Amino acid sequence: MSESNEIIDMPETFRLASQGFDRLFANDVNGAIDIFGEEGQEESPFHLIGLGVCAFLKAALGMEPDLMEDATECLALAESVAKRQVKVAKSSPASHRFQPGMEWEIIHTDAAVLLGLTHALSESYTGYLQCLYELNSAHTKFTKLFKTLYPNGLDDYPTPGHTPVVSRKGSKSSLRSDEVKSTTSGTAKSSSAGFLARWGLTSSTPAPPVIGTATNPPDGPIEEMILSGAAFGYGVFNLVLSILPTKIRRVVGFLGYNHDRQLALKALAVSAERSDMHAVFSGLVLMTYYGIVLLVSGYQADGEHMVKQYQAIVNKVSERYPKGTLWVLNKAKIQRMTQDAEGAIDTLTEGLSGDREETFEQADALLVFELAWALLSLRRYEDCADAFMELTQMNNWSYATYCFIAAGCYVSAGMLDEAQEIVDELPDSINRRKRSVPTEVYIKKKLEFYQKKQIRRGGDPKRYVEAIKISPAEEFAIFWNTHSHIDKATALAHIKDLSTLTPPVGIESEYMPAQPAPPADAILDLDTADELAIRSLILGIVHRTIGDYATSRMLLNDALKHFANVEISNWVGTVTWFERSVLELKDGEKKAAEAEAQYFDTAETEEEELKAQEKIYEIWQRTFDLGRRALSRSHALCTRDTDLAARLDSRIIMLKDEMKAKMATLGLEI
Secondary structure, rough: OOOOOOOHHHHHHHHHHHHHHHHHHOHHHHHHHHHHHOOOOOOHHHHHHHHHHHHHHHHHHOHHHHHHHHHHHHHHHHHHHHHHHHHHHOOOOOOOOOOOHHHHHHHHHHHHHHHHHHHOOOOOHHHHHHHHHHHHHHHHHHOOOOOOOOOOOOOOOOOHOOOOOOOOOOOOOOHHHHOOOOOOOOOOOOOOOOOOHHHHOOOOOOOOOOOOOOOEEEOOHHHHHHHHHHHHHHHHHHHHHHHOOHHHHHHHHHOOOOOOOOHHHHHHHHHHHOOOOOHHHHHHHHHHHHHHHHHHHOOOOOOOHHHHHHHHHHHHHHHHHHOOOOHHHHHHHHHOOOHHHHHHHHHHHOOOOOOOOOOOOHHHHHHHHHHHHHHHOOOOOHHHHHHHHHHHOOOOOOOHHHHHHHHHHHHHHOHHHHHHHHHHHHHHHHHOOOHHHOHHHHHHHHHHHHHHHHOOOOOOOEEEEEHHHOOOHHHHHHHHOOHHHOHHHHHHHHHHHHHHHOOOOOEEEOEEOOOOOOOOOOOOOOOOHHHHHHHHHHHHHHHOOOOOOOHHHHHHHHHHHHOOOOOOOOOHHHHHHHHHHHHHHHHHHHHHHHHHHHHHOOOHHHHHHHHHHHHHHHHHHHHHHHHHHHHHHHHHHHHOOOHHHHHHHHHHHHHHHHHHHHHHHOOOOO
């Protein structure tokens, strides 16, 4: 490609490229690629970023290394061309009211953001460092653009649902909740009155309102794109920094970056309320973030508000692009995370129907992936296995992981022949890959573990699935936090199956009666610390899900007791302490609510109300002390050698931030 220094017709180029993005968001990926790749647009950063976005979405949704390389190549080229256009445009008349060339700076930062996210998709520490390097190169530009376009912060801008991004709704138990200020108010307004103020004078003409506010709205699509793009870039930059694994965050701290997650979410919400391509991307980022937090953080400071905001964004984008697969996906996620797995299955099944005019292959794979977890959450094991096996034909992220979970479902369904046939293929499948994903590293250890157990039990080594008593599907469901979103009937079925395995758990509950000891010469179902720890961990989680916190605590403690002697399950300790932290927060929240009802309903004087507040304050303070202590132990056990460490570390970070947010609503010291 030649390096042309000619100025590009911004309005016309943007109009043409916008048609491509409309096609993309409506599922017509091939149509979008045709528009972005049209002859004569080789020097258009908009079209190049469009090609990069198509490749990025395919890479992100399909988790395929080859597609990631394509995305990196396209985005790097878009970044280079946009950088040249910035220089050319600065000496040319602008088609908007902002500084000349700002539109190309937005595109340049878009490319940097997407390049960084592409590197982060690997979920490896190397990938996160590459992501940080890319974002580091654009950090100054992100900040400058944001402060220039939003000098007074973000409070004057609407967001989807027209509510704050993060609720700071306190309770009667908050001693200082009225004093807590939002962390999303943005940069402080300048106290200077300008040049005249230095001489004791004031201007009779007030300064014009900032472009982009209700009193001075953007004039045309280019200004809309610039405003939305600046909020998008700044929001993504800060959000990514805030959720990087702890080891990478230390590097961030060394570089001197400060990140504000609530400001990042507010910036993305402001962008999502606009109408350009960035609005859709900001909405997609927020959907992804809210979906992850609701799914795996275990506890949210205000989960009800988060679901409301999430739903508002999904509705807004769905109205504009009703056929978009990604919006169907997020609707189903909300349903599953609000314990409507049946509704999620219906939504996903309809979204995958064969009568659609356009399909987005990589997005369809996510629908099937979500469908598989929804089916697993209802213990529809054979259907779940079929869904995971279908995924092996839809993308190349990890054939072995999909198969291993499917095999676990077949074990649970009593279909051992099908399970054995699948696991027999896995070693060769994993060994053929140039680089194993973290789940595959663990799968290899599990296969050897089961083989040794079968030999120890005197069984046929070629039928080692017979030794599997706790389904690998349910074990992997721990990492995806599936057991926290199941209904009571499903939880009780899990309790029955796991508690009847030998040896007995040794812990009783309303839902788990005592089991008789097996004969002395009986072959035990579970004969290793690994299995005993995992059983108690799952039982602890499902007891918490149905509200039996006392038994949950005993079971999680039992899992920690067995963890001391595990052979390969080095992740059990960090996950169990994490689940203990979640338990303490949920239990404390319940006790605080009960105390509020008890004390405030009977309080007749102001003095009695103050005493009630003090008691509730003590409940919350004790709750956070216990929660932080457990989370600290979880973090200490999450080392680089821990299986799936990056995923677990991200969960720890999310829970820590939710805990801080809740403390802020209550006016407690963080």
